[in-house]
Amino acid sequence: xxxxxxxxxxxxxxxxxxxxxxxxxxxxxxxxxxxxxxxxxxxxxxxxxxxxxxxxxxxxxxxxxxxxxxxxxxxxxxxxxxxxxxxxxxxxxxxxxxxxxxxxxxxxxxxxxxxxxxxxxxxxxxxxxxxxxxxxxxxxxxxxxxxxxxxxxxxxxxxxxxxxxxxxxxxxxxxxxxxxxxxxxxxxxxxxxxxxxxxxxxxxxxxxxxxxxxxxxxxxxxxxxxxxxxxxxx
Numbered sequence: 001x002x003x004x005x006x007x008x009x010x011x012x013x014x015x016x017x018x019x020x021x022x023x024x025x026x027x028x029x030x031x032x033x034x035x036x037x038x039x040x041x042x043x044x045x046x047x048x049x050x051x052x053x054x055x056x057x058x059x060x061x062x063x064x065x066x067x068x069x070x071x072x073x074x075x076x077x078x079x080x081x082x083x084x085x086x087x088x089x090x091x092x093x094x095x096x097x098x099x100x101x102x103x104x105x106x107x108x109x110x111x112x113x114x115x116x117x118x119x120x121x122x123x124x125x126x127x128x129x130x131x132x133x134x135x136x137x138x139x140x141x142x143x144x145x146x147x148x149x150x151x152x153x154x155x156x157x158x159x160x161x162x163x164x165x166x167x168x169x170x171x172x173x174x175x176x177x178x179x180x181x182x183x184x185x186x187x188x189x190x191x192x193x194x195x196x197x198x199x200x201x202x203x204x205x206x207x208x209x210x211x212x213x214x215x216x217x218x219x220x221x222x223x224x225x226x227x228x229x230x231x232x233x234x
Contacts, residue, residue, distance in 0.1 A: 061173075062172065062173065062177050064177065064180035064181050064183070064184040065184055067171075067181060067184070068181065068184040068185055068188055071166070071167070072188055075164075075166060076164060076185075076225075077192075077225070079119065079164060080119055080211050080212065080213070080225045080226060081211065081226070083119050084119045084120055084121035084211045085105045085118065085119065085120055085121070086120070086121060086122060087120040087121065087122040087142050087143075087147065087214075087220075087222070088122065088142050088143040089105070090105050090106075090118050090120055090214075091142060091143045091145055091147075091220060092143055093105060094216055098116065098216050099116075101116070101216070102116030102118075102216060105118055106118040106163070106216070107119075107162070107163055107164075107165050108162070109162070109168065109169070110168075114162060115162075115215045115216050115217060116215065116216040117159050117162040117163035117213060117214065117215045117216070118163060118213065118214055118215075118216070119163050119211075119212070119213050120211070120212065120213070120214055120222060121209070121210065121211040121226075122140075122142055122147075122209070122210060122211075123207060123208065123209040123210070123230045124140035124141060124142055124147075124207070124208065124210075125140065125141070125204075125205060125206070125207045125208075126138050126139070126140055126202060126203065126204050126205065126206050126207075126208060127139045127140060127141055127146065127204060128204060129202050129203055129204060131199060131200070131202065133154075134152070134153055134154040135150070135152070135154040135155075135156065136150075136151050136152060136153075136199070137149060137150055137151065138151060138202055138208070140208070140210075142220075145219070145220060146219060146220075147214075147219070147220040147221070147222060148219065148220070148221045148222070149208075149210055149212070149222050149224050149227075150190075150212075150221060150222065150223050150224060151190060151193050151194060151199070151202075151224050151227065152186070152187075152189070152190025152191075152193070152194070153187070153190045153191075154190075155186035155187075155189065155190055155223055156221070157186075157215065157221065157223065158179075158182040159212075159213040159214050159215045159221075159222075159223050160182070160185045160186060160189055160212065160213040160223045160225070161178075161181055161182040161185050162213075162215070163213040163214075164213075167181065186223060189212065189223055189224065189225045190224075192225055192226065193210075193212075193224040193225060193226065193227040194227070196228070197227055197228065207229070207230060208227060208228065208229065208230070209226075209227070209228050209229065209230040210222065210224050210226065210227050210228075211224070211225055211226040212224040212225045212226070213225070
């Protein structure tokens with residue numbers, strides 16, 4: 001009986017095939033690793049704080065502290081003192097028609113895509129005081145609503161920045177800088193509100209006078225700039 005046909009094994013088959021494939025895989029990994037190292041070396045990581053202090057060309061140009069300092073005593077404090085509307089009036093108007101209330105008493109960016117914000121004042125009796133948190137607040141009742149007065153040092157929101165018609169996004173380069181302006185304003189507001197006040201004595205039953213900024217959001221929350229006893233002249 002004649003022997004059957006024989007076939008030659010394909011090149012690379014048998015014992016030598018697996019090591020060859022392994023060497024190819026290792027070579028590919030090494031090439032990818034080298035490329036990754038070269039790519040990372042070409043990347044410069046810039047912290048947000050550094051970006052916020054540069055212009056579009058990367059030149060040092062912006063400092064939120066200096067920006068706010070230039071406006072605080074000359075424009076911001078007088079605006080809060082002289083332009084504030086009674087908070088009861090604002091809350092009543094918001095309950096009726098938020099857009100009408102905003103157009104009459106408030107401010108929002110020209111783009112019209114932000115919430116209405118208001119500079120308000122009032123005096124009321126403290127209902128509750130949360131003074132142990134860094135986000136310290138005083139709760140007062142105005143026009144049948146509970147209003148939180150933020151006295152910090154941690155202040156939430158951008159109501160103070162957004163309520164001031166002479167501060168706009170067009171004055172900065174990017175959102176990082178604009179956020180820094182808001183944080184600086186909030187820090188300055190907290191420090192001003194606490195000046196001359198024994199915070200530990202701000203207990204329920206104490207009547208206080210206040211002025212600051214709030215948005216149309218509910219429940220009402222005021223970033224306090226001025227705080228004191230009614231008639232104390234602060």
